[in-house]
Amino acid sequence: MSLDQVAGRFAYNEDHEAFRQTVRSFLAKEGVPRADQWEKDRLVPKSFWQQAGAVGMLCPTVPEAYGGLGLDFGYNAVVDEEMAYAGVPAGFSLQSDIVAGYMEHYGSEEQKREWLPKMVSGDVITAIAMTEPGTGSDLQSIRTTARKDGNHYVINGSKTYITNGQNTDLTLVVAKTDPDAQPAWKGMSIILVESDREGFGKGRKLDKIGQDAADTSELFFEDVRVPITNCLGEEGMGFVYLMSQLPQERLSIAVSVMASCQKAFDDTVAFTKERKAFKGYVFDFQNTKFVLADLKAKLQVGWAHLDWAIQRHLRGELTNEEGAAAKLWHTDLQWEVMDKCLQLHGGAGYMNEYPIARMWRGARVSRIYGGTNEIMKEVISRKL
Numbered sequence: 001m002s003l004d005q006v007a008g009r010f011a012y013n014e015d016h017e018a019f020r021q022t023v024r025s026f027l028a029k030e031g032v033p034r035a036d037q038w039e040k041d042r043l044v045p046k047s048f049w050q051q052a053g054a055v056g057m058l059c060p061t062v063p064e065a066y067g068g069l070g071l072d073f074g075y076n077a078v079v080d081e082e083m084a085y086a087g088v089p090a091g092f093s094l095q096s097d098i099v100a101g102y103m104e105h106y107g108s109e110e111q112k113r114e115w116l117p118k119m120v121s122g123d124v125i126t127a128i129a130m131t132e133p134g135t136g137s138d139l140q141s142i143r144t145t146a147r148k149d150g151n152h153y154v155i156n157g158s159k160t161y162i163t164n165g166q167n168t169d170l171t172l173v174v175a176k177t178d179p180d181a182q183p184a185w186k187g188m189s190i191i192l193v194e195s196d197r198e199g200f201g202k203g204r205k206l207d208k209i210g211q212d213a214a215d216t217s218e219l220f221f222e223d224v225r226v227p228i229t230n231c232l233g234e235e236g237m238g239f240v241y242l243m244s245q246l247p248q249e250r251l252s253i254a255v256s257v258m259a260s261c262q263k264a265f266d267d268t269v270a271f272t273k274e275r276k277a278f279k280g281y282v283f284d285f286q287n288t289k290f291v292l293a294d295l296k297a298k299l300q301v302g303w304a305h306l307d308w309a310i311q312r313h314l315r316g317e318l319t320n321e322e323g324a325a326a327k328l329w330h331t332d333l334q335w336e337v338m339d340k341c342l343q344l345h346g347g348a349g350y351m352n353e354y355p356i357a358r359m360w361r362g363a364r365v366s367r368i369y370g371g372t373n374e375i376m377k378e379v380i381s382r383k384l
């Protein structure tokens with residue numbers, strides 16, 4: 001089974017689909033056989049990032065002048081879908097769909113030349129650090145500061161739940177350059193922090209209930225000095241930049257999530273057709289067929305909506321509210337799909353050796369990160 005069986009998709013052209021085959025073959029050879037080990041190690045090695053970079057899977061939108069392929073977001077989405085369907089856990093989407101966008105849009109010429117080629121090749125792994133122990137949804141209440149001292153910033157504070165936190169070579173740190181600014185968002189900036197800066201520390205790899213291979217971590221900043229040229233774009237514009245990139249960030253989550261729904265569904269159809277019970281197969285029960293039929297109908301709606309959203313984004317039309325709605329709806333669907341599919345697996349569904357168990361655990365965070373689904377409803381309702 002593969003995503004090719006999803007009928008009537010309209011988000012992609014032939015070139016996207018050709019790229020999909022390259023991605024799929026690469027993952028089947030280099031990713032799938034090692035995924036279990038990475039889950040045990042709770043880390044994806046940097047060497048896999050470099051291998052993926054070599055086949056063009058990292059940051060496809062980066063212009064050729066900065067070592068990239070200069071393609072559209074559709075290529076990012078193809079990578080996201082194939083990785084989710086194959087169950088290969090690496091934080092590529094954070095680098096390709098989120099960090100690369102900030103760097104491309106707001107980075108100085110010098111920053112772009114320095115970082116983008118290495119992000120494309122996988123020689124540099126990035127993270128974005130907004131959340132702190134004391135605040136997540138309420139981003140304007142962050143306490144990490146970057147105070148000016150001559151031609152340097154001195155950064156103090158701590159961040160938590162940071163994806164790629166162990167592997168990161170370069171972190172985009174959201175900090176207050178003017179802690180007294182009113183309203184608070186006017187005092188927020190995004191500062192680039194290289195991992196070899198004195199005073200920068202990586203905390204423990206956090207012990208999560210799912211997505212084990214994702215190296216989610218705490219990060220610490222103790223009088224970390226970086227030159228003022230490490231500010232991304234203009235000082236005081238950080239919050240505005242963050243808000244403007246949200247549609248893509250949220251769409252990216254919806255894309256991965258939808259592919260994982262399809263994978264759970266396909267696995268469950270196959271499982272129930274093989275699993276015997278009461279002189280027949282689990283699939284033969286009317287309950288099983290009705291649950292699967294109901295999910296099939298929802299998947300049909302989901303793919304149509306996702307393609308609509310991808311196309312709107314490719315045309316630059318996807319609004320903040322539409323991105324939020326996509327994240328909300330697809331992640332809610334994911335939870336329903338995972339839970340119902342796990343149930344149809346019976347006890348096997350609770351065993352980590354079955355992919356559905358890992359998918360179910362991994363899915364729980366989708367309604368939390370990238371902005372919680374309650375915040376998505378806030379965002380949508382503000383424009384009603």
Ligand SMILES: Cc1cc2nc3c(=O)[nH]c(=O)nc-3n(C[C@H](O)[C@H](O)[C@H](O)COP(=O)(O)OP(=O)(O)OC[C@H]3O[C@@H](n4cnc5c(N)ncnc54)[C@H](O)[C@@H]3O)c2cc1C
Nearest residue numbers: 128129130131135136137161162163368369370371372374
């Ligand atoms: C695996 C994982 C990876 C992550 N990766 C990153 C990363 O790379 N970088 C990063 O910066 N962060 C990351 N995060 C953090 C994530 O974005 C936050 O956890 C999320 O935004 C929620 O913030 P919080 O945990 O502080 O929850 P809180 O903000 O404390 O929310 C607690 C509850 O209150 C609700 N709530 C809060 N405000 C409102 C409101 N106004 N109306 C209604 N309900 C509300 C929430 O919806 C939630 O149910 C990650 C988190 C996880 C779990």
